[in-house]
Amino acid sequence: MKKIDYLKLISKRYPNIDLVSKEIINLSAIINLPKGTEHFLTDLHGEYESFSHVLRNASGVIRRKIDETFENRINETEKNELATLVYYPKNKLIYLHKKNEITNEWYFDAIYRLILLLRTASFKYTRSKVRKALPENFIYIIEELMQEQEDMESKKRYYNEIINTIIETKRADKFIIEISKSIRRLVIDKLHIVGDIYDRGDGSHKIMDELIKHHNCDIQWGNHDILWMGAAAGSGACVFNVLRIALRYANLETIQDGYGINLLPLAQFSDEIYSENKTDNENSIYKPKLQKNHMLRDRDLLLISKMQKAVAVIQFKLEGKIIKNNPAYEMEDRLFLDKLAVDNKTVKVEGKIYNMKDSFFPTLIKSNPYKLTEEEEELVKILISSFKHSEKLKEHIKFLYSKGSMYNKTNGNLLYHAAIPVDVKGEFIKAEFDGKIYFGKSLMDYFDLKAREAYFIENANNDILWYLWCGKNSPLFGKDKMKTFERLFIGDESLMRENKNAYYNFRNDESFIDKILIEFGLDTEKGHIVNGHVPVKTAKGENPVKAKGKLLVIDGGFSKAYQKITGIAGYTLTYNSQNIALVSHKPFLSFTESIYNNYDMLPKEVYIKEEEKRVLVADTDDGKELKKSILILKELLQCYRKGYINEL
Template identity: 55%
Template sequence: MVVNRDSQEEEIMESLKYLKLLTERYPTISDASTEIINLQAILNLPKGTEHFLTDIHGEYEAFVHVLKNASGVIKRKIEDRFGNYLSQKEIKKLASLIYYPEQKLEIIQKEQENLNDWYKITLYRIIEVCRICSTKYTRSKVRKALPKDFAYIIEELLHERRDVFNKQDYYDEIINSIITVDRAREFIIALSNLIQRFVIDRLHIIGDIYDRGPGSHIILEKLINYHSLDIQWGNHDILWMGAAAGSMVCTANVVRISSRYGNLDTIEEGYGINLLPLATFAMETYKDDPCTCFSPILDEEDVYTNKEEELISRMHKAIAIIQFKLEGEIINRRREFKMEHRLVLNNIDFTAGKITIEGITYDLKDKSFPTINPKNPYELTPEEREVIEKLQSSFMNSDKLRNHIEFLFSKGSMYLNYNNNLLFHACIPLEEDGSFSSFEVSGKKFKGKELLDELERAAREGYYSKNKDKKLYGQDILWYLWTGKNSPLFGKEKMTTFERYFIEDKTTHKEPKNPYYKYRDSEEFCIKILKEFGLESQEAHIINGHMPVESKKGESPIKANGKLLVIDGGFSKAYQKKTGLAGYTLINNSFGLQLVSHEPFKSTEAAIKEETDIRSTLIVLEKNVERKTVGDTDIGEELKNQIKDLKLLLSAYRRGIIKEKL
């Protein structure tokens, strides 16, 4: 007997195993129907606000402030709600309170003569801001975010209806009781943190959390506790990931860069890594060498004695020489990397104190190489080997560093497609003619999207693999991603570290950019990149960091008629003289794309005591004709698929194919 089935029944039968699993969560027709109604309603809520930051480089104070003020979003919401009857001074005070509630309340409690009156006025205002920030979310999502101590009270106040006369006394009494029982301080802190939580739905960090600035570890702690984020690895991040994995050459690079910027506290105090073996070795080996070419680059606020600077300079030189030797080992071991031109130690005439680079001979600024054997320049001395092995062990055994790096692996990737935006740190490697460059990974050649996928796979093996050979190869790839010609995270032909230290002629310091940077101004080229990664919408964009935008020279962060946005504007103080500002951030909300440029951040203390905010300029890049909803996002697509599955389950129940679990 032939059974005739309609198309929906066939679909149910094909998905029967999965639908039976769904019955565990939705055991009845009523349960499935309710969830469909809930999800369908969520699709029509406004799209959540996304916040994009990049190239933070350890500048934790500025980063934390931008995170707290959501690139000016919170202040704009205060102005929208209270701008007609609060002065700018009052708006600034309220904004500062929301950013730094604990610290600000300490000052206010000392200044206010009638604290209870101030509490009452402020509580009404801050509840109103919180209500505005929470309106994009379902009650369920809001409820999950509420602090346990005040969950019921906040929920009641957020959904207050002033037009309901019978309840006005009820709401007023809640406020009065909060003050009477001496919980106003804690309540304001809870609400302020909630506003910061609600105002941004998703945070995107497009690389380079580490190096240069003093607080990379503080930034990572902040990110670990953030409610929703993703990270696209930068070349500086990958270096620390390699060091934590056990790569000696990545470890040497990390210590060298920290020495160069006088930023050893991150290593020693932030991660509890012992640098005494390096210091002892450097003082003994270079005791008669002032190491002036290796003097640290310090900020004005850095305070070091002459002896401390001398010690850092010697440590700096010692680890740099170890790094050059270790890099030679990898270049010789991985011929497929094609980096033999970086075997510069082979080109030194140690007797004459000269070096030949690309056929031209230069004088060396520093001619003292007590640990280099001219006949075998890449061989580590026993003492150097002991130092780097101790450092390797310290990096691998730092619990805090391991926690941070595993967080980077779990939340991070080489690139991300998210809501029609392609996020990656630096570039897609190209040839001069604009075609995708191919590079050999694990014996096979890849290019474009496949290359990034394979490099990410190898990088993860460098940290997690139990196979000795795969782990070593992965660690070598982590180093290549830091410095190699075809690295999507580096984006240059070569890294001229040796030349910058040892050769006066600045023409040798040049690091030619990948052709990507020549083509990125072309809209046609950007569309080609987007298609390679599966994004064909007219609204798709590429969002990058890595190369600071020199706004000082008139460079715009907006490329290719708005198809590509470069939001590295100089978070790091080391770049701000070059860029002329202190970074760009990007906001993508239900109304469109907004680019925000920031002036340098004074200090957290000034933000609290003087109520100074980062001066920011908002540029509306794209304004949506119709306000975008959750249904227009990637999450919306997932919800639509869930609705489709639930409708199948509902049909299976009603057809009697699956029984309800009553």
């Protein structure tokens, strides 16, 4: 298209000199504002309460805004209560009403303080952007209250009268709830989730609901996310991996309550086929990992154990078929069912014979061990259909695709979940798929494309989604093998170790990180890699800051299952106009503790990198696009002035 034709198209939106000039001035003002704060979280693993609190307190940003706004004008107790009110306004108000602690004076102080806090939170944004973050019913009132003229006696009376009227008309609760939402929205400009929303905890579906409501977020897929994406795409191997993990942790809430998937056919099949496994001893290897406060009865645990066994056997059969059908995956060493002895009491692994913990496998057909029985085949069809046709799961998975990717380049930083596969020399592994060689960035791009085709193209091969879950060259897995069979059925320590990709040996090497940044077209002086997937063993002295700060690992144990290893409850990262800050969190107690006792999961600063000069919107990816728009608008302006395009 010729440039003049393109400018004529733009002129339909800006049909005269006045409108073009106005937009140029507006965009020029925006790019000279400080950049908004970015918030980075990873490896949430279904821990909804912890995630929700960190989201609400913005990794301590809101509390810092409170300190900045009020300094010594209010005491620590008042600051803590104000913070809790911003995090959980509705619940806090209900609690205070029950205690009869809310008076007109309390309302006045709370509203006034929230207005001052909103001013601090909004200083770096244009009036237009702030307006979009305000509740529609109170826009005019809030904009009036945000004018900083309390020193003028007439204005002070005006402000007081507005607040008093809000209280008298019994709109104070609604006003506080809505203005608190606006504060939370304005303190974080963009949220980045660096993978693994799903599995282990029971609130993955709730986290997804929160993310869908968020004003601006993106997701870098983790291997547990891709597993659910595969299940929703109809991959039987992915479905049965999802089920096994849920049964392993006795967390069925996401599957049953969140997505409405009926597990009764699985329960009936398991109870019937494995009816001989009745004693605790025989089912011990299948018993779920339980939280201390679980409410499950012995008979429930026995049924869950049988279900886990049934699922595991079907999983290994389905995976065997994928491995045989895809020699490019090079995963033949994961085939075990054909290595079992006739009596199933031993198995050959890497040329050695090992005893099996369990030998009762009534659905194994010795002549064809990877063949499903008729009953198993029917069960697989039922469960695949349930996953594919869950409307709630469809909504969540489509959101994962629309906001997600294998990696993300944003404002000079590179975000990905696990690893860039390399060999023992630190060179990018060259993997062959579909007759072509891929490595580094091209491998990530290939997998991103194939992951999308597997879900959106009807009858596409969805095996690639299972490979991304556990394949040896999967950037989302980052290990040589997933040793589920060995851990479950053999238990020999020498076999259970999953070897990490050599990437993890080089993460502290600055030149190695530079090589990755260059591969993805990023600046080695200013760029960083943000990584998750492998929990940082903080309790053992491991440092999440690698390669002199060029790589930051933010998986520190959101999942309760990892907190004994990590010693903390996760790392999170914020990046504002002045610095990049990595912080650690203590385990979250509960919503109740926050609402009743003003408990906060305030983080501890682990690493701060100050910017040499304040980062402006002009320095960001969005700013670069705005600069391009300004140049185009200036060309349109010249066309109007020279008469090449007529004004309307």
